[in-house]
Amino acid sequence: MLIKQIPIRNNLRNYMYLLACEQTLEAIAIDPLDHNLCLKVAADLGWTIKMVANTHHHHDHIGGNGPVIDATGAELVAHTEAMSAIPNVDRGVQAGDSLRCGKLRLKIMDTPGHTMSHICLYFSGTDAEQPALFCGDTLFNAGVGRCDFGGEPKVLYNTFVEQIFPLSDDVRIFPGHDYIRNNLEFTLDREPDNQSALNLREEFKQGLDAESFVSNIGIEREINIFFRLDQAQVRAGIGASALDDQSTFIGLRRLRDNW
Numbered sequence: 001m002l003i004k005q006i007p008i009r010n011n012l013r014n015y016m017y018l019l020a021c022e023q024t025l026e027a028i029a030i031d032p033l034d035h036n037l038c039l040k041v042a043a044d045l046g047w048t049i050k051m052v053a054n055t056h057h058h059h060d061h062i063g064g065n066g067p068v069i070d071a072t073g074a075e076l077v078a079h080t081e082a083m084s085a086i087p088n089v090d091r092g093v094q095a096g097d098s099l100r101c102g103k104l105r106l107k108i109m110d111t112p113g114h115t116m117s118h119i120c121l122y123f124s125g126t127d128a129e130q131p132a133l134f135c136g137d138t139l140f141n142a143g144v145g146r147c148d149f150g151g152e153p154k155v156l157y158n159t160f161v162e163q164i165f166p167l168s169d170d171v172r173i174f175p176g177h178d179y180i181r182n183n184l185e186f187t188l189d190r191e192p193d194n195q196s197a198l199n200l201r202e203e204f205k206q207g208l209d210a211e212s213f214v215s216n217i218g219i220e221r222e223i224n225i226f227f228r229l230d231q232a233q234v235r236a237g238i239g240a241s242a243l244d245d246q247s248t249f250i251g252l253r254r255l256r257d258n259w
Ligand SMILES: [Zn+2]
Pocket: 056, 058, 114, 137
């Protein structure tokens, strides 16, 4: 699979993605908010956009659909239950469905919590290529999506327990926003001795480019505080309400909302 991660550099620091079949150069555009930039990058690469996939209905993910589809005739794909909120969806998808583009195959995961109808797109990898997760606003580098725009923290926690935590360490992470620097600071606020987070923060200080940094699930288990619910320091920091992993996760989400 050919992957082009495109930073938009807007206030919300959205990422959009182009994923192409290596043989046919037919491509899927994920959440192509900056339509001009998306079309230009595809043209420069010689890729043909055949499909637009939205991870969820928030405007900063669907706002570029119309012009990209007008220019390419691409099929619009989204969660079945997001079809009422996203104009002109051609095909609703649900857990276990596949997206096909040339020889490229992606599996749909149904990952509610940030919104109640959110999909992630999973590439299972090959002998030569590690798996990859295009996770919208469910999982960020060193963080998770907020739940106060139509979501629910308990539901997001269940999504992580059932679908994200069990992923193998080598799954690469391609999120919907570039929030890693703030998220790392939050991890270190909660767990000041986290050596992996300290090391990564130092690498950014030394010039590591956040936009070219690709995390994976193994790294997230170390630097993402929402993966570290059983750590005594993390739990103690929530206080008496942190009775178990679920209440710790929800407590962290609440703290992060106001941080
Ligand atoms: Zn969102």
